[in-house]
Amino acid sequence: MTEWEAHGMTFANCNCAYGCPCQFNALPTYGDCRAVVFTRIDRGRFGEVALDGVKGGIIVSWPGPVHMGKGVMQPFVDERANPAQRDALLRILTGQDTEEMATGFWVYAKMCDTIHEPVYTRVEIEIDMEARTAQCRAEGLAETRGEPIRNPVTGAEHRVGILQPNGFEYEVSEIGRGWSEAKGTVPMRLEDSYGSWFELHMTQSGVIRGANRGALAA
Numbered sequence: 001m002t003e004w005e006a007h008g009m010t011f012a013n014c015n016c017a018y019g020c021p022c023q024f025n026a027l028p029t030y031g032d033c034r035a036v037v038f039t040r041i042d043r044g045r046f047g048e049v050a051l052d053g054v055k056g057g058i059i060v061s062w063p064g065p066v067h068m069g070k071g072v073m074q075p076f077v078d079e080r081a082n083p084a085q086r087d088a089l090l091r092i093l094t095g096q097d098t099e100e101m102a103t104g105f106w107v108y109a110k111m112c113d114t115i116h117e118p119v120y121t122r123v124e125i126e127i128d129m130e131a132r133t134a135q136c137r138a139e140g141l142a143e144t145r146g147e148p149i150r151n152p153v154t155g156a157e158h159r160v161g162i163l164q165p166n167g168f169e170y171e172v173s174e175i176g177r178g179w180s181e182a183k184g185t186v187p188m189r190l191e192d193s194y195g196s197w198f199e200l201h202m203t204q205s206g207v208i209r210g211a212n213r214g215a216l217a218a
Contacts, residue, residue: 001204002097004088006044006051008200009127010169011134012037013144013178013190020194022066023162033062033071034188036144036180038136039093039200040125046088046097054081055123056089059142059186060108071112074186076138078123090118102206104169116185129197132159132176144180146195162196170198171209 014020014035016028037057044051056077063070075093077086091097094115095106109115122139127146134146148157162173178195182188201208 001099002047002088002091003204004044004046004051004092004097005203005208006041006092006200008039008041008044009125009129010037010039010196010198010200011125011127011136011144011146011178012196012198013146013180014194014196015188015190016194018149018177018194019160019162019175020196023164027065032064033060033066034190035060036142036182036188036190038123038125038127038134038138038144040127041089041200046085046092049084049088051085051088054078054085054089055125056081056093057123057136057138057142058093058105058108059182059184059188060112061186061188062111066108066111069111069113071108071114072186073109073112073115074119074141074182074184075115076119076121076123076141079120080122086118086120098204099206102168102204103202107168119184127197129174129199132157132174132195132197134178134195134197141184142180142182144178144190146176146178146197148176165209168206170200171207173198 095109
């Protein structure tokens with residue numbers, strides 16, 4: 001297993017209502033699960049391969065709850081990454097070189113019967129976790145945007161988050177709303193549904209927690 005570490009940001013938009021019951025070990029809002037996930041690595045390595053600035057993500061769909069499996073995944077990677085970086089990010093996104101159950105990527109990949117060949121295209125990611133805004137695009141494949149939840153009476157921004165000390169994706173996530181459209185092998189359209197912003201900081205052994213963070217956080 002190649003040792004790796006990634007530190008960056010992720011924006012995920014799924015079809016559930018704000019909050020996403022899956023985060024609380026409940027069944028998805030509408031019975032199925034569909035999501036578009038964009039990830040940007042600001043600092044990272046995969047063995048000796050530097051991953052600084054590499055971007056990509058996954059488009060996933062399950063006919064029922066994630067843990068029931070039978071999912072389909074379309075990974076994508078920024079075409080500007082070099083061949084070694086492409087392979088490294090793809091292995092992370094599809095749960096390879098990762099300890100069992102250690103990351104969300106591992107879980108999602110294992111719950112998919114089909115993982116399509118990756119799409120290499122230009123990927124642009126703008127994520128502001130504090131403001132709960134996002135503008136992400138994989139050219140010709142997927143687009144997503146995120147906004148804060150707003151009070152239905154006053155229109156004021158509503159701030160809420162999720163704390164998961166033992167989570168396999170993050171420790172803290174800001175919650176908002178998102179819109180996505182994906183084409184290709186896993187097409188979908190999501191409108192005004194669950195949006196999640198979180199700091200991606202993990203290794204092949206899982207999320208790096210608090211004071212236990214490695215050298216990349218120094």
